Amino acid sequence: MEGEMLKGHLDMIVLAALSSGPAHGYAVIEEIRRRTGKAFDLPEGTIYPALHRLQQAGLLSSRWVTSESGRRRRVYTLTRSGTRALADRRAVWRQFSDAIHALLDGERSGKPA
Amino acid sequence: MTAAYLKELADALAFDPALASRVVTEAREHLADAAAEYGIEDREEAERRAAARFGDPRELAAQFAAISLASQARRVGFGIAFAIVVVMAMMKARVAWYTLVQWTMAKDTQVAAGIVLTVNRYAFWIAVVLGIGALLHVGRRSAPARIHAEYRTHLRRAALLFSGATTALAVSVTGDLILTTLRVGMDISRDSVIPIASLSIEIGCIAIAIFMIASASHRTAQAARSFEV
Numbered sequence: 279m280e281g282e283m284l285k286g287h288l289d290m291i292v293l294a295a296l297s298s299g300p301a302h303g304y305a306v307i308e309e310i311r312r313r314t315g316k317a318f319d320l321p322e323g324t325i326y327p328a329l330h331r332l333q334q335a336g337l338l339s340s341r342w343v344t345s346e347s348g349r350r351r352r353v354y355t356l357t358r359s360g361t362r363a364l365a366d367r368r369a370v371w372r373q374f375s376d377a378i379h380a381l382l383d384g385e386r387s388g389k390p391a
Numbered sequence: 392m393t394a395a396y397l398k399e400l401a402d403a404l405a406f407d408p409a410l411a412s413r414v415v416t417e418a419r420e421h422l423a424d425a426a427a428e429y430g431i432e433d434r435e436e437a438e439r440r441a442a443a444r445f446g447d448p449r450e451l452a453a454q455f456a457a458i459s460l461a462s463q464a465r466r467v468g469f470g471i472a473f474a475i476v477v478v479m480a481m482m483k484a485r486v487a488w489y490t491l492v493q494w495t496m497a498k499d500t501q502v503a504a505g506i507v508l509t510v511n512r513y514a515f516w517i518a519v520v521l522g523i524g525a526l527l528h529v530g531r532r533s534a535p536a537r538i539h540a541e542y543r544t545h546l547r548r549a550a551l552l553f554s555g556a557t558t559a560l561a562v563s564v565t566g567d568l569i570l571t572t573l574r575v576g577m578d579i580s581r582d583s584v585i586p587i588a589s590l591s592i593e594i595g596c597i598a599i600a601i602f603m604i605a606s607a608s609h610r611t612a613q614a615a616r617s618f619e620v
Binding site: 302303304307321322323324326327330331334335349350351352 | 458
């Protein structure tokens with residue numbers, strides 16, 4: 279899927295990826311790949327401005343975690359507002375998606391034979 | 392390869408050193424994971440592919456610029472609100488001190504003091520109103536994906552409200568300075584320590600607010616010059 283098409287939905291994608299639990303940036307990318315069957319082709323770095331923006335909006339919280347190997351990673355977690363925002367966006371998206379389906383299916387079935 | 396990429400990213404984020412440090416740390420770990428995922432012996436090639444997948448550093452910096460400016464505007468807003476609260480606390484502390492030590496104003500200065508006090512009060516409440524307005528203005532919208540002309544206008548309005556609030560507060564503090572001088576005059580004694588100290592704190596608050604606004608304006612101009620679309 280084209281990057282430009284995804285950008286408008288990136289915040290929702292990131293929130294959805296974090297709904298399965300706290301994760302650092304690379305794990306978020308992996309989760310998106312896993313759940314979408316690698317359908318999204320987006321520069322990986324783009325995830326970080328989205329994570330920072332969502333944190334600034336209070337939808338995510340984050341903290342530094344140092345692993346046993348000494349690597350420092352920023353781990354992001356959905357906040358309560360983030361969980362609510364994801365539920366709202368999911369509902370809006372389903373409504374939108376159903377409407378588009380209905381439109382496209384209607385167009386197909388309405389074509390003259 | 393990774394080091395060169397991270398240097399380029401840090402340079403592109405130079406408008407916000409704290410953000411640059413955090414993003415570079417996150418990117419370093421990400422690139423290490425991505426390069427390891429390739430599982431190839433040619434480390435240089437793995438790092439090159441990982442950097443290519445991460446994206447153009449300038450493009451990423453452009454996205455971070457909007458976030459940085461939004462967060463900075465909030466910081467300045469809270470800074471000015473804090474300055475207003477501190478100035479008010481200092482005024483109240485001084486008045487309480489004058490009552491405690493029964494320090495009254497000389498009769499020949501009371502008319503002038505009355506005029507200054509009126510200006511002082513109006514200026515302070517104008518600062519409060521503009522400060523609240525500035526906080527509401529910066530809080531009503533989140534950071535956009537990129538800096539664009541409309542967002543620049545939003546930031547310009549925020550800067551105007553910040554400047555207005557700080558100017559009004561500075562007028563109020565100048566009023567405090569005149570009133571304190573009229574009351575204390577050349578009588579520097581133990582009793583005058585509280586008025587002088589509280590006034591110094593007020594002047595310090597104004598200086599910090601002016602510094603915050605100036606550095607925010609500088610950073611906004613720098614980021615907009617580089618990344619505005």
